[in-house]
Amino acid sequence: MTTAHHAALQPDPLLAKLVSSIGSRTAGTGEFETPIAGLSFFRREAPTPAAVCMVEPSIVLVAQGAKQMWIGSEAYRYDTSRYLITSLDLPANSEVITASLDQPCLGLTLKLDLRIMAELIAQGSLPPRRDRSVKMGVAIGVATPSVLMPFGRLLELLDEPDAIPVLAPLIQREIHYRLLLSDQAATLRQIVSIDGQGHRIAKAIDWLKLNFAQPLRVEDLARRVQMSTPTFHHHFRQLTTMSPLQYQKWLRLNEARRLMLNEHLDVSTAAFRIGYESPSQFSREYSRLFGTAPKRDIVALREKAGGSLPRR
Numbered sequence: 001m002t003t004a005h006h007a008a009l010q011p012d013p014l015l016a017k018l019v020s021s022i023g024s025r026t027a028g029t030g031e032f033e034t035p036i037a038g039l040s041f042f043r044r045e046a047p048t049p050a051a052v053c054m055v056e057p058s059i060v061l062v063a064q065g066a067k068q069m070w071i072g073s074e075a076y077r078y079d080t081s082r083y084l085i086t087s088l089d090l091p092a093n094s095e096v097i098t099a100s101l102d103q104p105c106l107g108l109t110l111k112l113d114l115r116i117m118a119e120l121i122a123q124g125s126l127p128p129r130r131d132r133s134v135k136m137g138v139a140i141g142v143a144t145p146s147v148l149m150p151f152g153r154l155l156e157l158l159d160e161p162d163a164i165p166v167l168a169p170l171i172q173r174e175i176h177y178r179l180l181l182s183d184q185a186a187t188l189r190q191i192v193s194i195d196g197q198g199h200r201i202a203k204a205i206d207w208l209k210l211n212f213a214q215p216l217r218v219e220d221l222a223r224r225v226q227m228s229t230p231t232f233h234h235h236f237r238q239l240t241t242m243s244p245l246q247y248q249k250w251l252r253l254n255e256a257r258r259l260m261l262n263e264h265l266d267v268s269t270a271a272f273r274i275g276y277e278s279p280s281q282f283s284r285e286y287s288r289l290f291g292t293a294p295k296r297d298i299v300a301l302r303e304k305a306g307g308s309l310p311r312r
Helices: 003-009 013-024 114-122 145-159 161-180 185-192 197-211 218-224 229-240 244-262 267-273 279-290 294-305
Strands: 030-033 039-044 048-055 058-064 066-071 074-079 082-086 090-098 105-111 138-142
Touching (some): 013 039, 013 058, 013 105, 013 145, 048 066, 058 066, 058 074, 066 105, 074 090, 074 138, 090 244, 105 145, 145 161, 197 218, 197 244, 218 229, 218 244, 229 244, 244 267, 244 294, 267 294, 279 294
Antiparallel strands (some): 030 039, 058 082, 058 105, 066 074, 066 090, 074 082, 082 138
């Protein structure tokens, strides 16, 4: 065996460190919170079909295996060489492509802090922004050593819990800095820039998340974020693949699912709680999104997941 071939068979030491740390702190299937704020692990021991989820502004790294995220009709595959990054709260469908009992799909999710991004940009030490076009709020980046190394150091802190409050914020700040130097810097900058369309769409999404049960007039929401209605419609759909009304409907239906599953509300009560006036319309739209009627869906979820919903 040649030296080059032998080297190709060796696992990447940065990824091997992540696999060891995540694997030792997870068991079975699911998401696992950590003592570090904003950092969680995931583990899957078999491929899974696409499941509805909401993806927060975050970076998702796969240390072993492969996953795929569907945003609208677009598929974003990510694995040990590519990470997923999102700059907005995006409705999505997530599936596991490669996983087994012997080699589970292991990875981490770190929530992004847009305030840290804004501070780093304001300091003026980053290269000037070249691409000012509005892009999707999700992208696939290359998992370079400069991105992976600070994650390795962040996970090492789990073995030194007393150091977490002091050192974790510093390492997380470095991760944000590295992302602003990465091939996906433009995806993040468009949301942080206060004079950009992406920042205004992010503000509109924040309002929708808090007020989804209220009647929505798109003209009023566009005015709230200081955009014309046609421009608002165009950029909202470009960033999220949905219209504002479709986004509101997605938020409503997922909240109704949570209310029925976790708070044991009946179908009609959940429908009225989230702003529907017609339970029959609610049931039709719920079935269209989740593929089955509300009652049947909740029974199946309780049997399968013990009352918890997939998050990413």
